[in-house]
Amino acid sequence: MQFSNALRMRRLATGILIALVFLVPIVYVIMISFESPAQFGAHPLQPPVPPSLGNFGSAWQQGDLGPEIVNTAIYAVAAAGISTGLSLLIAFPVARRLVRWSSSLYLWFVVGLALPVSYIPLFIEARDLGLYNNRIGYILLHVEPGLPLGVLLLTAFVSSIPQELDEAAWLDGVSYPRYILSFVAPLAWPSIVITFLYSLLFVWNDIIGPVVFLASPSLFPVARGVYSFYSSNESAYTLLAAAVMIVSAPVALLFVVSQKQLLRATMGLR
Amino acid sequence: MSEAGAPSVTSGAPLGLEGRNPPRLGKPSSKRRRRREAWPAQYRPTAAHKAPYARLLSRSSRAWMWGGVAVGLAFYVLFGIVPTAANLVVSFTNYSGFPGSPTSFVGFSNYHLLFTSQAPGLISSIEATVIFVVGVTLVQNAIGVALAHRLQRDTKTASVLRVLAFFPIVLGVTVVGIVWLLLFDPVSGPAEAVFGAFGIHSAFFGAGNVAMPLVIIVQVWQNLGFTMVVYIGALKTIPQSVYEAAALDGVSAWQRLRSITWPMMAPAVSVNVLLAVVGSLTTYNLIYILTDGAFGTNTLGMFAFNTAFGASADLGLGAAVTMALFVVAVGVAIPLAALLRSRERRLLV
Numbered sequence: 001m002q003f004s005n006a007l008r009m010r011r012l013a014t015g016i017l018i019a020l021v022f023l024v025p026i027v028y029v030i031m032i033s034f035e036s037p038a039q040f041g042a043h044p045l046q047p048p049v050p051p052s053l054g055n056f057g058s059a060w061q062q063g064d065l066g067p068e069i070v071n072t073a074i075y076a077v078a079a080a081g082i083s084t085g086l087s088l089l090i091a092f093p094v095a096r097r098l099v100r101w102s103s104s105l106y107l108w109f110v111v112g113l114a115l116p117v118s119y120i121p122l123f124i125e126a127r128d129l130g131l132y133n134n135r136i137g138y139i140l141l142h143v144e145p146g147l148p149l150g151v152l153l154l155t156a157f158v159s160s161i162p163q164e165l166d167e168a169a170w171l172d173g174v175s176y177p178r179y180i181l182s183f184v185a186p187l188a189w190p191s192i193v194i195t196f197l198y199s200l201l202f203v204w205n206d207i208i209g210p211v212v213f214l215a216s217p218s219l220f221p222v223a224r225g226v227y228s229f230y231s232s233n234e235s236a237y238t239l240l241a242a243a244v245m246i247v248s249a250p251v252a253l254l255f256v257v258s259q260k261q262l263l264r265a266t267m268g269l270r
Numbered sequence: 271m272s273e274a275g276a277p278s279v280t281s282g283a284p285l286g287l288e289g290r291n292p293p294r295l296g297k298p299s300s301k302r303r304r305r306r307e308a309w310p311a312q313y314r315p316t317a318a319h320k321a322p323y324a325r326l327l328s329r330s331s332r333a334w335m336w337g338g339v340a341v342g343l344a345f346y347v348l349f350g351i352v353p354t355a356a357n358l359v360v361s362f363t364n365y366s367g368f369p370g371s372p373t374s375f376v377g378f379s380n381y382h383l384l385f386t387s388q389a390p391g392l393i394s395s396i397e398a399t400v401i402f403v404v405g406v407t408l409v410q411n412a413i414g415v416a417l418a419h420r421l422q423r424d425t426k427t428a429s430v431l432r433v434l435a436f437f438p439i440v441l442g443v444t445v446v447g448i449v450w451l452l453l454f455d456p457v458s459g460p461a462e463a464v465f466g467a468f469g470i471h472s473a474f475f476g477a478g479n480v481a482m483p484l485v486i487i488v489q490v491w492q493n494l495g496f497t498m499v500v501y502i503g504a505l506k507t508i509p510q511s512v513y514e515a516a517a518l519d520g521v522s523a524w525q526r527l528r529s530i531t532w533p534m535m536a537p538a539v540s541v542n543v544l545l546a547v548v549g550s551l552t553t554y555n556l557i558y559i560l561t562d563g564a565f566g567t568n569t570l571g572m573f574a575f576n577t578a579f580g581a582s583a584d585l586g587l588g589a590a591v592t593m594a595l596f597v598v599a600v601g602v603a604i605p606l607a608a609l610l611r612s613r614e615r616r617l618l619v
Binding site (some may be wrong): 011014018021022023025026028029034040042044045060082085086088090092093094098099105107109110111112113114115116117120121122124125138140141143144147148149151153156161163166167170171173175176177179183186190194197198203205206207208222223224227230233237240241244247248251252255256259 | 290307323324326327328330331332334335336338339341342343345346348349350352353354357360366390417420427431432433434435436437438439440441442443444447448449452453455458459460463491496499500503505521537541545546548550552555558559571574575578585588589592596599600602603604607
């Protein structure tokens with residue numbers, strides 16, 4: 001592709017701007033996580049040479065960050081996986097009007113998009129159904145928030161798959177689960193990834209849920225752990241920055257490794 | 271024979287079915303065709319299923335289909351509908367949450383309180399919500415489209431920048447909140463250093479006039495990646511040949527944007543706008559961390575949370591606020607969804 005000079009300059013400028021907007025906050029936190037509290041007090045904006053590693057040691061000891069990262073990963077992936085699977089299983093028959101009340105079902109899920117999380121009744125339900133303070137319960141309680149968007153997105157997507165494909169496959173005796181798994185799912189992959197991401201984010205960002213549904217700190221996910229760490233170390237900025245780094249590093253690593261598949265699948269890139 | 275429905279279609283049956291059940295009948299592309307009146311008598315939806323071609327499925331396959339829907343619905347009813355209904359009931363009581371304390375129905379008094387003694391808080395909360403929702407939706411989508419347009423190409427730089435833009439989502443709301451609190455710390459933060467150099471000093475997240483814009487910026491910063499990804503996905507589905515044909519016809523860049531790109535992006539705009547509106551309407555996680563609803567950032571979501579769980583916890587009143595929020599959210603979401611749908615249809619056909 002040939003670009004004129006002016007266009008190339010403009011692309012360069014916008015590229016640098018984008019990079020700065022997203023990099024500066026992160027770089028700042030990385031920097032101060034290596035500053036000793038004394039240096040931070042005197043010259044917070046000077047690069048830490050030599051870097052001090054003390055913050056990481058104390059943050060690791062004070063917060064229970066390691067197990068919390070594992071907890072979050074289990075909760076988020078399991079809940080988002082179940083949620084996405086169920087969304088597809090609802091969306092397909094609804095889009096094809098294979099079940100009764102398909103259009104009212106669809107409308108109910110639009111309403112569901114606006115449902116606020118009612119923590120008090122949910123807490124009572126969790127307690128009575130034996131979902132309180134255990135991993136399986138926490139996962140099951142986080143399946144619902146992803147369903148409305150999932151059903152909406154996937155219904156729209158299934159509608160764009162020609163119905164002739166269903167008919168051809170079913171005439172050949174392909175069973176329903178197999179059809180969904182090996183015909184519909186690959187075609188709807190971008191929407192599936194978006195649905196999965198969206199419900200993953202709900203679990204990942206839920207800081208109230210852990211307080212309401214979990215009592216044992218050993219079951220806490222990271223969002224809550226970091227928040228309580230923040231509440232008890234509100235003025236120890238360098239320590240906080242180190243804790244944030246410890247928590248984010250594995251996720252960041254995982255993301256950088258998987259971003260190609262993840263973002264490409266979503267965006268329909270090659 | 272055919273109208274009897276013969277529901278016992280087993281896996282071996284498709285061949286026998288062919289004659290009496292031409293698969294083209296329930297074609298979903300045209301809405302009118304789908305209406306039951308339009309179907310010949312023998313193919314009318316029966317109680318068992320609406321689309322006649324469902325008979326192509328074996329009985330066990332149909333069981334699978336129904337089972338999937340049933341399990342999904344069970345989750346939705348149990349953890350979505352039931353809690354909301356229960357919340358409605360709680361909003362008519364003086365439930366305190368303390369075990370053993372008596373709970374009685376108090377009629378509409380929580381709602382009455384909400385519109386009388388709580389009214390000042392409610393009104394300022396509605397103002398904050400409108401600013402937050404409109405601000406987030408506009409900024410997030412405007413920048414999201416621009417970002418998607420800039421980063422849609424398959425180059426190395428673009429892919430690195432895409433990863434960067436998506437990164438805040440990966441960090442999660444707590445980490446993002448803490449990062450921005452550190453950045454805008456009124457004493458040690460770099461923002462203070464930068465603005466201070468121009469003689470501007472502010473408490474940032476602790477200042478009534480800047481807290482809300484800052485909260486909007488952080489909310490957009492965190493979620494921009496998701497918006498961008500949805501928009502890029504839409505841009506990528508536009509066939510290159512359409513642009514090539516337009517280029518041959520000498521179509522200007524502006525016309526290309528107006529009559530090809532923009533209409534074809536309509537579904538993505540719907541998803542993003544709906545999510546931004548409903549999401550920012552009900553969210554409070556980030557606000558809880560950044561300001562805890564102080565300094566003019568007490569949106570309805572935050573207000574509901576603080577009434578129920580805050581300093582002067584009142585679960586009944588909190589439930590009433592949540593219900594009010596739900597009514598507002600549904601009242602916004604359904605017309606908005608309909609509007610966006612009709613916009614899609616107008617632009618795409």
